[in-house]
Amino acid sequence: MPGENLTRVEAQERAALVQVESYDVALDLTTGDEVFRSTTTVRFTAEAGASTFIDHISRTVHSVALNGTELDVAKVNDGVRIQLDDLAAENELTVVSDALYVNTGEGLHRFVDPVDGEVYLYSQFEVPDSRRVFAVFEQPDLKATFRFTVTAPARWQVVSNQQSPEPVVDGETGTWSFEPTPRISSYITALVAGPYEVTRSELTSSDGRVVPLGIFCRASLAEHMDADYIFDITRRGFAFFESQFGVPYPFEKYDQLFVPEFNAGAMENAGCVTFTESYVFRAQVTDAIRERRVVTVLHELAHMWFGDLVTMRWWNDLWLNESFAEWASTLATAEATEWTNAWTTFQAMEKTWAYRQDQLPSTHPIVAEIRDLEDVQVNFDGITYAKGGSVLKQLVAWVGLPAFMQGVGAYFRKHAWGNTELADLLTELEAASGRDLGEWSRLWLETAGVNTLRPKIGTTADGIITSFVIEQTAPAEWPTLRPHRLAIGFYEEEDGKLRRTHRVELDVDGAETAVPSLVGHIRPALILVNDDDLAYAKIRLDDDSMQTALESLRDIEDPLARALVWGAAWDATRDAETPASDYVELVLANIGAETESTTIRLALSQLGLAARSYVHPSRRAETIRRVGDGLWQLAAAAEAGSDAQFQFVGAFAGLASTPEHVEALRGLLSGATALPSLEIDADLRWQLLDGLVLNGAAGAAEIDAELATDDTATGRQFAARARATIPTPEAKKAAFASVVDQAGASNMIVRYTGLGLAHVNDASVLSGLVPRYHDAIGQVWESRTYQVAEALLVGLYPASLANEELAQATRGWLSANTSAVPALRRMLVEHLAGVERALAAQERDA
Template sequence: MPGENLTRAEAEERAALVQVESYDIALDLTTGDEVFRSTTTVRFTAQEGASTFIDHISRTVHSVTLNGTELDASAINDGVRIQLDSLASENELTVVSDAMYVNTGEGLHRFVDPVDGEVYLYSQFEVPDSRRVFAAFEQPDLKATFAFTVTAPATWQVVSNQPTPEPVIDGETGTWAFEPTPRISSYITALVAGPYSVVRSELTSSDGRTIPLGMFCRASLAEHLDADYLFDITRKGFAFFEQQFGVAYPFDKYDQLFVPEFNAGAMENAGCVTFTEAYVFRAQVTDAMRERRVVTVLHELAHMWFGDLVTMKWWNDLWLNESFAEWASTLATAEATEWTGAWTTFQAMEKTWAYRQDQLPSTHPIVAEIRDLDDVQVNFDGITYAKGGSVLKQLVAWVGLESFMKGVGAYFGKHAWGNTELSDLLAELETASGRELGDWSKLWLETAGVNTLRPELEVNDDGIITAFSIAQTAPADHPTLRPHRLAIGFYDVKHGRLRRKERLELDVDGPVTAVPQLVGHLRPALILINDDDLAYAKIRLDEASMQTALSSLSEIEDPLARALVWGAAWDATRDGETPASDYVDLVLDNIGAETESTTIRLALAQLTQAARTYVHPSRRAETIERVGDRLWKLASKAAAGSDAQFQFVGAFAGIASTPAHAETLQSLLDGTRTLDGLTVDSDLRWQLLDGLVLNGAAGEAEIAAELASDDTATGRQFAARARATIPTKEAKEAAFASVADEAGASNLIVRYTGLGLQHVTDASVLTDLVARYHDAIQSIWDSRTYQMAEGLLVGLYPAVLASEELAQASRAWLAANESAVPALRRIIIEHLAGVERALRAQQRDA
């Protein structure tokens, strides 16, 4: 079953019985390819005579010794928990076991580099997976010190939360004995081991300490690691956060490690942050990706204070950890690095994600009810990260940045090395700002759904505004109206550009808020509510402003204002208020003048989705062909070597649909056609080949040949996607079976196979997978870990079909499986909601 559960009630009961002092953990990584020896000694106090359990998922528990008495391991261990009875007031427990390596990114992940055959290990413990490596009281409020002793090949790098000691060498084996950590939660402990390449540096913290820095990646990627740049961003982040928070960095060193087959973007292990290898750029990437990497580096650094130094008591406040880091990292990116447009990127990416998640049937309050670990897993979503970060931005506007940071600093000072709840932070913010936040918290954090704001105005014959108000509405199933701090911008044409000439900031509340300050003003060409994107709300433009925006989108001077208009147009398309074909035209007519990389990236992705699933089926093929034609023209006209040129070529390869398109792709691939400034490197070659495969102009032979020249981890992932892209029913079935029926595929091979499966021009090639998918749901869920089950059930769902038949199959499964695990039902419910939204959009486009 995906994830062995722990309820909040069980955690509270255990925390009332037990306080943990220390862990001594010895790991022997020289015992083979499948298991490693784990020896855990835990010292803890308890209510005398009490009974509880410690968590440990292992292959074999060899011995359990409690207070000097060896217990019958077979009687007290069920493979997930070890029962502990008749505890003393002070206890020492030692568990010796064989724990298992994984290839799912949940526990101690083992990877063999196809380039040189070297083995690389790294841990990933959030949410409940330190128990896969050592015996642990696996809940965030049972903090302790952790001292790791690691035996491994002597040539390896071994990295944990504390500075790496000199190993004791015995032949080809080394043993590293790390000093104990400060009191931290088990989920942020870490171990990374293998022949990693390392670059070292240091910085001086605000309290005068020298903080060692390390930058690690696999040896076969070392030539691509731009360590100097990443160290520079890290130093800027340290200086910014220490100054803003008023608290020095709390740990002894700071290592950043880029690790293979990572499930997420990064993980905030204390002093030992792991990142996806996608951030080691072996080929050209978009500026959007470069900026995202900076935000991620700073996101994880912010966690060293918010999450690691001060930690939530239980996972219902997970959102606060992630939301704070997302908001703080965007602020730091905008104010301390060269990526000064970070808030435009935040609007384009995070807000879009949040609005999409918040309109699903599965939406939930930011402060969600987390009854158990299964609830935690499904709530790692756009509400936790993106909506939470957006609402924190609104809170900062509400109380003021200076007061917010003063409150945060006081919060760190009062609760260092402890566990907190939301109320602890709000109390400090109220003290610092003088604003009562109880009602604000109830309305924003304890209710679900997104409001819609629209201007209502009257204008006389002379163009003078005679009445102005902002109307607020809420969906019927989440009817809460909320207070918003926002700005209204007036934009007019000046020197051929739409520029803001006036701005008003105010509080909006209730169904209608009158804005008398704007009465008597000359109506501008464009009225933009939520200017500067302070509020979390969908916005609509009045009719005249909408016409201005659509006809002159590329002329809006401010990138954030453009992003708001782009977002409003896409939102109206998703809601079926405007035809998808109009959105296609909007993108094709304006994207060539867009300057912001993330805005381009998002608009191109939405363009593809609109053409493939939102446009009415009767005009879909023509639309896809037209989009391909125009994207190639945009690529051909873009500035040589520009980010836009690179993005247009990639988008063209992704949607190419005709023999002429295939000929262009082939000529780019073989070098008979060139674009000034465009380098066809390894990753772009795979994109071009993918387009050829999509059009039947290349197949298994060409994929195999490309893989032979790029037999790397990345090359194998691209090859899995290309094979799944082959546009025949037989190939789609084979791709589906390769990951659904076989348990050996790694997490990233599953992900890339899903991307290829969905990569179609004629979606009818997926019709046979509708029944196949729904028949496999329960078996996938029952046989895989949570991460793998979710990856399969999301990646293999034939969403691009967007047909009534697909919707009916999902409805039938939900009706027949009302008692299925809520986390599993949620995945299918969200899929169904996406199909139903696409069907409404298709009908509007008709």
């Protein structure tokens, strides 16, 4: 990474000098397995006599010609930037190079399918990686048209932002000459190539155009690609967004490509969206994952307007792209698909992510200070996505959905194909709503931290409410108290269910807000602050309501209300206000009645963290045993073939710890034990084997045997995880060395190795990695690309130890490396915060 950075100041200076007209990019993908030939011709205007640079990371630059003059490559090229001096008013630059294929998901990723040996390529350019494929002014505000010409095997599919032309074929080679794109940013250009299987369809846009649709995946996964369903969701999304925005889809076609070894969930390349192929379901997945796929499809579609048609000027407004897409996709999911409880999912998953991120020492305002590319890389976080989406939801509630959409539509029309800043959007929203948003922006977008709201209630001896006040607090580091629009719900038992019997909606502001309208009411069994989840704030239950939750959470009828109570209970556990052992009891007693898949998924994940890291070490082994016993009982009692049964079995495999648990896993794997309607498919077999490995009941031989039956990309990833799960210090050190000491493992193998390394019941096997990890930090950061460095430094951190030894080692590194790159220090600061939180929780649990 050193030398590959770009600062905001440099970008501003370059944008003041240069306006780009067009790129002609010719790529020859037939030159071997390591490099491809890249020829770029850029036409741009500049201040006559000025100097600047163009970005290009390559293996070899063969020639650089500026306005017909060949430049000395050795003098102008440093491997990252090409210096351009004495520019003319109008310029033409041609760069010929050999660029590298990657297996890190940054640039042009090359993957060989172990099933059939076929080669698949795809690009991933956000944030700064189009420069790994062609010479480019790599910043979002230097938009241009892009014309791609691609030479590849004639039997391949070749896909880019414009419609794929018929190739000119010469023997076994074809050349595809694409039409120029509209003016777009380089990071949303795209190239996908290989023998992908494709299903085609079309739809009619609101302006009467026929928009071609395509869905692509690898040939060996094609039988699992449910293209008709994706087309259906896509059509629903088109109709919803075009109606709400009042602006037709801006591009000429819409392809969705499911690609291997993808680092993120998806990427909004204009008209050429790439998705992780884990969304091609080769085996059973939870309903939570199925719903997440729908939200992701609609998230990327929303970006075609917000991000692609109108693009941020610089990465400090990345949040606005992602927050808008997060909010809009959840709205579309709830209102235009069968997943009508999408806002419950948003509360359970997205807001939990946001609250966690907002309580780290590294929290930042939604409008973050982005000084350089390294800053933006670490800001794809819970603030940028989930907190921003939550705050937009609150803004919509304040100005009204019709006015909000009217303003958004005006924003798209006014700034189409241009670059904007936050003020440009607020201007249109103020015009549409008649509200001044300056103070709202200052309080919500320019300050960090999350407020906590808790009820303070006075009652008579017979339960009549005499006073009701909502207390608002803020952390000392981020002391802002904010205005909140929220509801308070009263819940009472009716016919065996806890149902809302009374609701009041109000504005909360300042340290205390009295609610006189509740005085005189009989205190109910459960009082829920932020009922309906209108506000972005942590909530606390009063003591009586917490007791009701512990006893009767399963009986709350409304799934969103349940999700809020689940969230409040977990947050109090994380904050060491309530013992982790109480949370374990809460989950085991109530999760069996939960109906929402994402709520189950999140609670089970938190259950594992509580049992392994938050309970006091003296009772950890016993707690893990009880959790395993409870999960097995829940699996046996669950509805046959249900999502809950499937999730309980998976969680049981991940937390198994006793000989009895091992026998149950062996029985499921061999078929000697069966749960009604539970199919033991390839992915579940790996989870069951992982549980055996965790307990020392299986090892390398069994992993190799399973891989022999599933030698696929997914199987190899699972095998890497299983090998790293082997519960001995020697195996953990070997797994660590396999990805740290040797470069070359793909991004997914690195990630799955990290998952296995962290999978322990007895974390003491990781003790030997504490010095090893901290000694390796600098070397990893210096020698790897960002995505791989992050995967290593996050995935291999021995957080499962959760002890003072680990905390001291990390504090020591931070003290000794005060001048380290801020993005790198942030990762370690967040690790330390996690360990310190676990230690506080352990002390409370004592």
